[in-house]
Structures are given as structure tokens and as C-alpha cells.
Amino acid sequence: MNWREKVLDFDNIGNRGDELTGLVFDVQKFATHDGGGIRTLVFFKGCPLHCLWCSNPESLAVKPDIIFVPNNCIGCGVCRDVCPKNCIRQTAVDGNGLDFDRKNCTLCGRCAKLCYAGAINIIGRYLTIGELVRIVERDRKFYEESKGGVTFSGGEPTAQPEFLTAALQELRQRGIHTAIETSSLLPWESFAPILQHVDLVLCDLKHMDETEHRRLTGVSNQLILDNLRRIAGLSIQLRIRMPLIPGVNDDQENLRRTADFVAGLAIVQNIDLLPYHRLGEGKWRQLGREYGLSGLPPQTEGEVQAVVQYFSERGIAARVGG
Ligand code: SF4
Ligand code: SF4
Missing domain, CATH: 3.20.20.70 (Aldolase class I)
Structure with a gap:
């Protein structure tokens, strides 16, 4: 498992109980x-x-951040469809066009995990x-x-x-x-x-x-x-x-x-x-x-x-x- 896959692992995005962690x-x-x-x-x-x-x-x-790399996006819309908070709005069908409602984003990581183009990353992991x-x-x-x-x-x-x-x-x-x-x-x-x-x-x-x-x-x-x-x-x-x-x-x-x-x-x-x-x-x-x-x-x-x-x-x- 490489570093990026580890970062995107759901278990590692959140804090873990009473154990001392650093972000x-x-x-x-x-x-x-x-x-x-x-x-x-x-x-x-x-x-x-x-x-x-x-x-x-x-x-x-x-706290963790969500980062969007427009050049990697192919505009498939998967991230928009899986977001439980409806935070993602597609503004162009050919990629390069996503609006994130960062205020309502819970950083659940679902969009990043399912974006196979690597256009969305969750930045930050608790170690x-x-x-x-x-x-x-x-x-x-x-x-x-x-x-x-x-x-x-x-x-x-x-x-x-x-x-x-x-x-x-x-x-x-x-x-x-x-x-x-x-x-x-x-x-x-x-x-x-x-x-x-x-x-x-x-x-x-x-x-x-x-x-x-x-x-x-x-x-x-x-x-x-x-x-x-x-x-x-x-x-x-x-x-x-x-x-x-x-x-x-x-x-x-x-x-x-x-x-x-x-x-x-x-x-x-x-x-x-x-x-x-x-x-x-x-x-x-x-x-x-x-x-x-x-x-x-x-x-x-x-x-x-x-x-x-x-x-x-x-x-x-x-x-x-x-
Ligand atoms: S899932 Fe990835 S490639 Fe597809 S629209 Fe979202 S950011 Fe773009
Ligand atoms: S991290 Fe979760 S809440 Fe935030 S935009 Fe992605 S799917 Fe939506």
C-alpha cells in the first residue's frame, strides 16, 4: 500500500479514540x-x-483539507453523485469545473476514494x-x-x-x-x-x-x-x-x-x-x-x-x- 492510498483510507482520515495522534x-x-x-x-x-x-x-x-486538481478531472460526476452532503456541483461536463461547498463538507473522503482520476485528495492523516x-x-x-x-x-x-x-x-x-x-x-x-x-x-x-x-x-x-x-x-x-x-x-x-x-x-x-x-x-x-x-x-x-x-x-x- 503506498502513501497516497494510506492517506485515503477511511480509517486513517479520522482521529482514533484516546490514542495520541498527530495530524x-x-x-x-x-x-x-x-x-x-x-x-x-x-x-x-x-x-x-x-x-x-x-x-x-x-x-x-x-484539520484535514480537501484539494481538487482540475487538470486530472475528466468530468465523470462520480464525486457529485456519492457526496452525502451534496457539496459538489459540476460546472462543466468536460472536467475542470467543480464547485466545492467546503463549509458543509464533512471530509468523509468518499469523493476522493472513488475518484479514480486522482483529481480529489484529502490532505491530512492522523498518525x-x-x-x-x-x-x-x-x-x-x-x-x-x-x-x-x-x-x-x-x-x-x-x-x-x-x-x-x-x-x-x-x-x-x-x-x-x-x-x-x-x-x-x-x-x-x-x-x-x-x-x-x-x-x-x-x-x-x-x-x-x-x-x-x-x-x-x-x-x-x-x-x-x-x-x-x-x-x-x-x-x-x-x-x-x-x-x-x-x-x-x-x-x-x-x-x-x-x-x-x-x-x-x-x-x-x-x-x-x-x-x-x-x-x-x-x-x-x-x-x-x-x-x-x-x-x-x-x-x-x-x-x-x-x-x-x-x-x-x-x-x-x-x-x-x-
Ligand atoms: S470523480 Fe474525479 S474525475 Fe470524476 S468529476 Fe469528480 S473529480 Fe472529476
Ligand atoms: S469529502 Fe465527503 S462531504 Fe466532502 S465533498 Fe467529498 S464526499 Fe462530500
């Missing part, structure tokens, strides 16, 4: 980014930020710790040979603190290296107990100006910056990352303030630059939502290298990718 929307194996070596990336659903450039919009809600461990243990020998491990990403992994902590503890007991890719937007009293069990923290600096940060992500950056200062004072490994969004946060003033902040941190003197891409744009449409940066072209290679050079001149080791 994840993807598991990527053999990744060579986000933490070093060969890694399994586990993507949690739910995020307190709403970045305009988010390339994983299916991660935002803390127990045991199921998660079975998935990641399959690649143990690759982690060991490459100094890799498991990275919890999202969405925001700390938005499911109980499951995340249990997963981190279990993997540490098993000798598997762990990383979290986090916004760091949570009270220190909640963050510190999680950090005890993590080997590496990856955190973005999205914008140094608080007002701009609110406009771009929906939240203030003050708690994030405070937490990063505290993490940098611990023995835990921290990598700062910066999504480079053209015309949004790559101006000289923001680069200067970002460099000042990184240079002021204890120990950490590096930054990973993540150039803007538009790979997530189509997913916003498939979820029935609007993409906030539609039409924005990525930076040129030369523009990205100019940012690398700027940080290097400030004494901060910069690299492209993370």
Missing part, C-alpha cells in the same frame, strides 16, 4: 535538505502564521507514534551512513506540542537525529520543554520590522526574536534561515537589520538563504484560496548572489538552500 499532511523520504544527511521530513498540519508566499498552503488549517516510528525506522541505515535523521516541519510542528514531544523523545531513545523547522512563535515556557529533546532547530527570519512582519505573516515577530536569542544561548544547534522574497524583504534596510540580529546572537554566525519560488501557487487554487503574491517573479541568480555577498561581508557565513 500530518506529508512524509518525504530521502530528502537531502532541512537538517543534513539523508532525512525523512514529516510535515505537520496547522500553522499560526499565514505567510503570503507560503508554498504549503495545505498545511495551514489544523500514532507507533506508525510514525515504523515509517522512519525503515530508513535508519541511510540516516546512519549519511549523518541524517528526521526533520519535523509543516505547517508548524510545535502547534501539536504533545505529539511532537512524544515523537522527539521516542526518536532520541532510538538514537535517531532530530530537527524541527519552526517559526518559534510560542511562549518560552511551552517551547523549552520541546527543545530539550531536539538536536537541531531551523528557524526563519522573515522580516525584521514588526509592522511589516504582521502584514506579511499575520503575527508580530517579537516573540520569535526573543526565542531565537534564548535558543542561541543554549547548547542546542540553531540554523537561521531567511526566505528571500523579491521586493518584500530583500531590501538593503531589512538585510542590514537581519545581519545585525544574527551578528548579535551568541555563537550563531550563519544564515541559510531560501530564494523565492512559485511552486506552491497552484496549490492555493486547488484549495479554493487566493495566492497573495500572484505573478511575482523569482530573483535572478545574480540578485541572490549579491545577498550572499552582503552577509559574507558582514562576517556571516551565508549559503543558498537549507
